[in-house]
């Protein structure tokens with residue numbers, strides 16, 4: 455199956471390529487000159503579907519959208535949908551982390567709970583009335599300072615109690631197994647296996 459990944463995020467592309475593995479040939483939307491869709495949705499699900507439809511329309515291929523973000527309880531779930539542009543410039547992870555640490559200044563570890571959320575939406579064509587939707591969550595808390603070199607985005611400040619380290623301290627294969635994206639993709643694979651007419 456050929457699939458276009460409706461994302462311009464290199465970190466996601468690398469992880470989804472590793473996770474999808476054999477059976478699916480994943481093309482980055484940039485290979486077709488597809489520019490970013492307007493993320494006007496009010497939920498991760500709406501944005502994931504919107505991105506997938508946009509890429510399917512532009513390429514004529516089935517498309518996979520990933521909308522994901524970091525939801526911090528002490529900030530009422532922010533940055534959430536707006537994680538990529540939290541500090542005002544889209545995709546500037548350093549500035550986003552700096553702002554997050556500023557907003558959480560003085561808040562003790564016990565009150566820094568957070569979770570990563572990833573919603574994947576697969577459409578067979580732009581008007582697909584039944585997109586395959588899969589969600590994954592990863593519970594943790596926000597560190598007081600960055601730790602680790604792996605991964606991307608907010609990984610350096612996301613502490614996973616299940617692993618006893620930050621997401622950026624995890625080797626890629628462990629992160630892919632246990633992360634919100636890994637869990638969402640596992641759920642998507644189950645959906646794909648049970649959906650007639652999609653060959654993977």
Ligand SMILES: O=c1nc[nH]c2c1ncn2[C@H]1C[C@H](O)[C@@H](COP(=O)(O)OP(=O)(O)OP(=O)(O)O)O1
Pocket residue numbers: 460461462463466490493520521522523524537538539545550570605606607608609621633635
């Ligand atoms: O595993 C992750 N580890 C660290 N940070 C992460 C992760 N997964 C999402 N994130 C953060 C990055 C970005 O600040 C936001 C995603 O925003 P989101 O709009 O879904 O992606 P994006 O704009 O970077 O690329 P695109 O929309 O083209 O897929 O959440």
Ligand SMILES: [Mg+2]
Pocket residue numbers: 493538
């Ligand atoms: Mg985005």
